[in-house]
Amino acid sequence: MKLITAIIQEDRLDNVREALIQADITRISVSRISGHGRQEDIEIYRGRRIAPNLLPKIKIEIAVNEAFVDPAIDAIIASARHGEGQIGDGKIFVTPLEECVRIRTRERGCSAI
Numbered sequence: 001m002k003l004i005t006a007i008i009q010e011d012r013l014d015n016v017r018e019a020l021i022q023a024d025i026t027r028i029s030v031s032r033i034s035g036h037g038r039q040e041d042i043e044i045y046r047g048r049r050i051a052p053n054l055l056p057k058i059k060i061e062i063a064v065n066e067a068f069v070d071p072a073i074d075a076i077i078a079s080a081r082h083g084e085g086q087i088g089d090g091k092i093f094v095t096p097l098e099e100c101v102r103i104r105t106r107e108r109g110c111s112a113i
């Protein structure tokens, strides 16, 4: 199992949710966060690098079985990009997921996802 964490732009949320549904990925968590990525033009004031402004972003978390990792990534890329891809379009992180438990049934692991 893997945990897919995607940081995307706010205006792409509905598009990404739709693409995930089409890829048969129906369980997601969404949070409103703020962040910044790398700085292309690092602003310098009095010799010090200035922290960039935090921008509102959307964080999507999806726990999936292995077979759904690549379909999820493909769906997110296709639906989150602006045009052929623009700076700030977002990032996807994939981390190993140790365990998953469905509270209602006590199911664990792949079948609980």
Ligand SMILES: Nc1ncnc2c1ncn2[C@@H]1O[C@H](COP(=O)(O)OP(=O)(O)OP(=O)(O)O)[C@@H](O)[C@H]1O
Pocket (backbone or CB within 6 Å): 007, 034, 035, 036, 037, 038, 039, 055, 057, 086, 087, 088, 089, 090, 091
């Ligand atoms: N290495 C990182 N660690 C934690 N959060 C990150 C990281 N990279 C990006 N993010 C989050 O993702 C958001 C979008 O990042 P962004 O798309 O600007 O990435 P980037 O590496 O700057 O690439 P690009 O050059 O395409 O802008 C950031 O605002 C931040 O919230």
Ligand SMILES: [Mg+2]
Pocket (backbone or CB within 6 Å): 036, 037, 038, 039, 087, 088
């Ligand atoms: Mg950036």
